[in-house]
Amino acid sequence: MVVVPVELPHHRYDIVIEPGLLEHIGERVYALAPHDRCALLADGRVLPLHGDALRTSLESAGYDPVVATIPPGEEEKSLSTVAGLYEVLLDHHLERGSPLIALGGGVTGDIVGFVAATYLRGVPFVQCPTTLLSMVDASVGGKTGVNLPQGKNLVGAFHQPIVVLIDPLMLGTLPARELRCGLAECIKHAVIRDAALFDYIGENLKAILEVNPAVLVELVRQNVEIKAAVVVEDEREKGVRAHLNFGHTFAHAIEVTSGYGHVQHGEAVGLGMLAASRTAAEFGLCAAALHDRLRELIEAAGLPVKTELAMDDELMQAMQLDKKAVGGRMRFVLPDRIGSVVIRDQVPESCVRAGWEAIRS
């Protein structure tokens, strides 16, 4: 078993990674949040696959769990879904000490985290992530929230979980495309912080895509250590946490202009990292070879390296509207080598356009 502690000034919690952990989640949660009730709030696709084992584990530990499903999909990450969950919790008289357990990917974690942050002004929250993306990224760091019609993640709260429980065996049922999207975020972590992780992913790609448990434990461990370190350094995204947005300014523009849902977020992040690395080379921050190494890994991971989007002004405008822009000025997270990035807000348009050119088919 691997345990990665997250030591925030006001709160500490563990991220536990172990194949087969699903069957022991009840006892782990009960040790931290003993109560007669708890709520298992699960992605509708994941519940039939893994919900019975978790429910049994919660019952054996002494809970009488309320079980509710959240329909899968980004479009369900809304205030109306949140309101529906409040109703369920109120109908079953869940109290301030009753933990809420999120079983699903990043969508479920973000929704349930927001419900946990706000229901009765805050109740204990447990993350049981079931996608690679949510294991290595979304479940760690306490960012919760939902989308509004005007944009993604516009309403939310910081609410840290009491524990994150990761069973990599659940990735066995994850569609391959989703697994690859999670891998894009792992590659992102490697580029921003850890050249050795970059090599590890390259060397173990086949085993990762075949969901080899030992390799996945190691992959998830290395990634949550990076994410946890960034979060501990900058919980409220005032500084280095912005490094996690590497590739995201381009990715956001790709998602907006192609219409949400056509390109998966992880695919857009892969393309965005390629555009950003070419931009960085044009800007004189790094060697052109960095882009080539990154492209080789992203391609080998089965992620797209080209997009058919026309390189027009719509993309540039979409970048400017990214909520991560500051004072209307675009900010870019750019690599200066594998394992290190810097933030720049005065990048010439010609460098940005060169970035787009690098991924245009």
Ligand SMILES: NC(=O)c1ccc[n+]([C@@H]2O[C@H](COP(=O)([O-])OP(=O)(O)OC[C@H]3O[C@@H](n4cnc5c(N)ncnc54)[C@H](O)[C@@H]3O)[C@@H](O)[C@H]2O)c1
């Ligand atoms: N809070 C954060 O810090 C943070 C960070 C990154 C991303 N996010 C959010 O995460 C969301 C994306 O998360 P995601 O990529 O996990 O997507 P997701 O939660 O939509 O899951 C992807 C798909 O996989 C299915 N699924 C999940 N686990 C499965 C399993 N084990 N077996 C079979 N099917 C399974 C789901 O039903 C869904 O259809 C976005 O809303 C994004 O904003 C949040």
